[in-house]
Amino acid sequence: MKTAVFVFCILVSGLISCKVAYADWVEMKNGDRLSGIITGTENDKLIINTPYAGSIALSWKEVKTFETDSPVVVSLSDETTLKGTVTPAEDGRISLRIGEILETVSFPLEEVRSINFKPAPPVQTKGRINAGVNISEGNTQTKTYHLDAEAVVRTVKSRYTIGGELNYEEDEGEETVDDALAYLKYDYFLNGKWYLFNNLTLEKDEFKDLRLRSFAGAGVGYQFWESELSNLGIELGVSYVNEDFEEANDENYAAGRWAVNYDRYLLEKIIQFFHYHEGLMGFEDTNDIVIRSRTGFRLPLSNNFLAGAQFHYDWDNSPAPGMENYDKKYLLTIGYSW
Known part of the structure; x- marks a missing residue:
């Protein structure tokens, strides 16, 4: 009983x-x-x-x-x-x-x-750092190194972003890739969606004859979503571009700038898809087009570590004489996020 x-x-x-x-x-x-x-x-x-x-x-x-x-x-x-x-x-x-x-x-x-709205803390920080290494010895001797990082500080009205990339490759002891990128951006939110921004980007690529490309500008952006699960923002503005070449003639011009920044967790935060696209087009000569695109997946591991697969595509419509218009990179990385 x-x-x-x-x-x-x-x-x-x-x-x-x-x-x-x-x-x-x-x-x-x-x-x-x-x-x-x-x-x-x-x-x-x-x-x-x-x-x-x-x-x-x-x-x-x-x-x-x-x-x-x-x-x-x-x-x-x-x-x-x-x-x-x-x-x-x-x-x-x-x-x-x-x-x-x-x-x-x-x-x-x-x-x-x-x-059940939960107010965000007055200051939020997030960031990540990713690295990839490939070393082959024996019949084939190659070395490939990649590093990228980004940090974001967010308050109610402001967002500060700093980041960069490094790529280096050797084949049989000779350099085949040596490029770097650094960027800064400040966003001021007029309300929950619209914001004004200032940005500065520096880029160099030895094998594109590019000693330094710098562009600084301002514009307006719209944040469709901003959360832990998904983010989408678009920007439109103007920039001043200066290109300093090793051998080709230097150039500088005013340009329009556009950008899209999107990421979203899929399958209950098992994997994150991301896509970043930034472009410049000269006002005086519309053949002056530069595009930078980053697409890939991030797989969260334990203790804030993550694995990543990235595809980088860069397009320069008016490269230095003898140079290709585009560069592609396929990357596998291990990183840490906070």
């Missing part, structure tokens, strides 16, 4: 735990319904943690209604902040049960600005 009672209690407690663990649900405008734990909103997405697919980000515009079993903090467009459990109401609205007296407030979904 005692055994039966014990088993019954275990079953009941298990059922109660399952109900408590996954009592929230969301109904989409197309009729789909998901159950789990609603953790909040992020980048115009409602995040629900499901027992069968992990965290799922749902477009807020496609949410019809939802319900929570535990209290959540709801911020409205008029700066009002309320805390309570959400219950469904008529289409396009939700109700919030507030406090022990269960006072109910109803409002349209479009008035909700955020759910």
Whole structure:
């Protein structure tokens, strides 16, 4: 008898735990319904943690209604902040049960600005450093070294970025690659999305006859997303370009600049895809085009270490005489992030 009672209690407690663990649900405008734990909103997405697919980000515009079993903090467009459990109401609205007296407030979904919003710390820092080495000896004697790094400091209104790259190769004791890149950028946010920027980039490549290319400029950017899971920003501005060659005639010109910076975690933060693209086009001579592109994947390992695979593509539409227009690099790296 005692055994039966014990088993019954275990079953009941298990059922109660399952109900408590996954009592929230969301109904989409197309009729789909998901159950789990609603953790909040992020980048115009409602995040629900499901027992069968992990965290799922749902477009807020496609949410019809939802319900929570535990209290959540709801911020409205008029700066009002309320805390309570959400219950469904008529289409396009939700109700919030507030406090022990269960006072109910109803409002349209479009008035909700955020759910369980977590203010960012006043200063945030992040960065990474990656290295790749390949040394072959015997019948083939080659040495390849790569290093890239970037650090970002973010406050509510400002973002500071510094980074660089180094590449060096030898084949049978002779240098075949020797290039370096360094960049600085400052962004001032006018609001949560739009920002103004200043940037400076320095680049040298011995095997492109390029002693130093420098360009500095300013412009405007728009940050579509900025979070731990995904980031997307675009920029448009003007720059002044100075090219100092070893043998060819030096050049300087004003140019338009554009840039795209995108990264996103895939498969529940198992792997991160990234793509950076930056271009310059001269105002006086539109054949003066320079493009720098970095695309790849980062695989987080333990203790902030990560593995990476990168593809670098650089295009110079008007290279020094006798030089190729493009350079390609395929890289495998090991790095550290913070």
